[in-house]
Amino acid sequence: MLxxxxxxxxxxxxxxxxxxxxxxxxxxxxxxxxxxxPGPDRxxxxxxxxxxxxxDTLKNVEFGLKQARLPARKRSEKARHYLSLVGxxxxxxxxxxxxxxxxxxxVALARSLALEPEVLLMDEPFSxxxxxxxxxxxxxxxxxxxxxxxxxVIFVTHNVREAVTLGDRVILMAPRxxxxxxxxxxxxxxxxxxxxxxxxxxxxxxxxxMKTSHSYLREVALT
Amino acid sequence: xxxxxxxxxxxxLLIVWALVARQRIWDPTLVPSPAQVGATLLDHIKDRSxxxxxxxxxxxxxxxxxxxxxxxxxxxxxxARVKLLSETVGALVSGIQSLPSICWLPLAxxxxxxxxxAILFVVVIGSFVSITVQIQDGVxxxxxxxxxxxxxxxxxxxALYTQVLLPAxxxxxxxGAKLGWAYAWRAxxxxxxxxxxxxxxxxxxxxxxxxxxxxxxxxxxxIVALGIFTDAVVFGALEKAVRDRWGLxxx
Numbered sequence: 001m002l003x004x005x006x007x008x009x010x011x012x013x014x015x016x017x018x019x020x021x022x023x024x025x026x027x028x029x030x031x032x033x034x035x036x037x038p039g040p041d042r043x044x045x046x047x048x049x050x051x052x053x054x055x056d057t058l059k060n061v062e063f064g065l066k067q068a069r070l071p072a073r074k075r076s077e078k079a080r081h082y083l084s085l086v087g088x089x090x091x092x093x094x095x096x097x098x099x100x101x102x103x104x105x106x107v108a109l110a111r112s113l114a115l116e117p118e119v120l121l122m123d124e125p126f127s128x129x130x131x132x133x134x135x136x137x138x139x140x141x142x143x144x145x146x147x148x149x150x151x152x153v154i155f156v157t158h159n160v161r162e163a164v165t166l167g168d169r170v171i172l173m174a175p176r177x178x179x180x181x182x183x184x185x186x187x188x189x190x191x192x193x194x195x196x197x198x199x200x201x202x203x204x205x206x207x208x209x210m211k212t213s214h215s216y217l218r219e220v221a222l223t
Numbered sequence: 224x225x226x227x228x229x230x231x232x233x234x235x236l237l238i239v240w241a242l243v244a245r246q247r248i249w250d251p252t253l254v255p256s257p258a259q260v261g262a263t264l265l266d267h268i269k270d271r272s273x274x275x276x277x278x279x280x281x282x283x284x285x286x287x288x289x290x291x292x293x294x295x296x297x298x299x300x301x302x303a304r305v306k307l308l309s310e311t312v313g314a315l316v317s318g319i320q321s322l323p324s325i326c327w328l329p330l331a332x333x334x335x336x337x338x339x340x341a342i343l344f345v346v347v348i349g350s351f352v353s354i355t356v357q358i359q360d361g362v363x364x365x366x367x368x369x370x371x372x373x374x375x376x377x378x379x380x381x382a383l384y385t386q387v388l389l390p391a392x393x394x395x396x397x398x399g400a401k402l403g404w405a406y407a408w409r410a411x412x413x414x415x416x417x418x419x420x421x422x423x424x425x426x427x428x429x430x431x432x433x434x435x436x437x438x439x440x441x442x443x444x445x446i447v448a449l450g451i452f453t454d455a456v457v458f459g460a461l462e463k464a465v466r467d468r469w470g471l472x473x474x
Contacts, residue, residue, distance in 0.1 A: 018375050019375075020371055020374065020375065037374075038371075038374040038375040038377070039375075039377055040375070040376055040377035042375070043375060043376070044371075044372070044375040046368050046371070046372060048366075048368060050366070050368035050369060050371065050372035052369065052372075052387070052390070052391070053391075053468070053469050053470065054390040054391065054393060054468060054469070055390075063373075063376055063386075064376035064377060066386075067376055067377045067378050067379065067382060068377060095468055095469075095470065096470070097469065097470020098470065111376075115376065115377075121375075
């Protein structure tokens with residue numbers, strides 16, 4: 001979980017991890033190998049889903065598999081499997097505009113999962129959704145965890161509670177210059193709800209930490 | 224129904240025309256009545272001269288248009304994606320765009336002579352440029368996340384064009400194609416007017432030479448009808464298909 005106020009570089013970091021942007025210095029290593037370009041081993045779920053409106057749901061999920069030159073039957077088998085994981089097996093023939101915001105993000109998730117990436121990158125995937133839909137997706141994502149034991153999920157959000165609800169580790173970033181400020185291990189029992197007392201308490205601590213860095217910056221600016 | 228109002232309006236226009244023609248304010252050879260024009264139209268349909276001219280013109284425009292699409296669609300997408308190309312070829316294309324296509328006819332006549340090739344050249348020049356520019360704009364305005372998403376899914380360079388950029392820009396390709404058709408048709412008519420070419424434009428000019436206003440008007444009506452037909456039937460259907468899929472109709 002990467003959290004932090006806007007401008008701290010959390011999305012930039014994610015894009016560098018994805019290989020979409022190049023770091024000014026330093027390098028990204030995945031299993032000892034240097035990342036230089038985007039690849040299906042690091043699949044990214046975008047904030048707006050970035051689904052393709054000219055393809056139906058199933059074909060959207062199949063897209064990455066097609067690029068990997070998987071034979072057609074295996075492709076649709078796999079795509080159907082991941083669509084059913086996110087509960088959308090009945091919508092495989094729907095086009096993007098026929099889906100609600102929450103359904104679109106589910107399809108985007110299925111599309112990324114179908115690639116069976118080593119690292120699943122998520123860039124504020126729920127920030128455009130309403131609160132109820134978001135909470136549904138929190139529990140779904142936690143349910144999916146068991147099946148994803150081999151996958152590392154790196155999730156960017158500016159919502160501290162969301163980070164605490166979903167994450168094992170929360171890394172707090174600070175702006176100007178963008179840097180890692182603190183790291184928190186979250187050991188609250190799962191499944192967690194966003195309004196659990198423990199979640200709220202931990203989130204409060206992290207928020208306090210975030211604010212101290214802010215006020216520190218403000219003082220520096222004044223003197 | 225708004226369609227009824229359209230029909231009613233044109234019916235009224237026809238009646239006014241008939242009444243004016245009956246007054247004989249102007250010479251009937253200059254202002255023929257709708258009935259005369261209709262009769263001429265029917266005659267030309269019966270003796271096949273109109274259909275032959277239509278066939279000649281349509282064959283030319285379809286061939287020229289197909290070539291224009293073949294050049295314009297890939298060129299438009301490339302211009303939007305490759306900066307070097309847009310700074311060089313792109314500048315040339317927008318320069319050509321400001322030149323009315325018929326201005327190419329003298330050049331084409333010198334190059335190809337008085338034949339079909341010259342007309343075809345004018346048609347292609349007239350329409351591929353507008354197709355290119357329209358598609359270039361469309362591809363430039365695509366959400367950047369399409370390309371980014373495709374790249375994170377391991378899309379290769381060629382597949383990025385054929386499986387992402389091409390289908391993603393289908394709505395703008397369609398509006399470019401529609402505009403290109405209109406330009407191709409205009410360029411063709413202009414070209415056909417200018418020399419013995421056997422097409423509809425030539426038939427229009429024949430009407431002038433014979434001082435046969437009914438022929439002039441009936442050919443003009445046919446040209447309008449063909450334009451409306453392709454717009455409504457061919458492009459209308461394609462646009463509806465794309466709109467339905469993209470979900471643009473709900474807005």
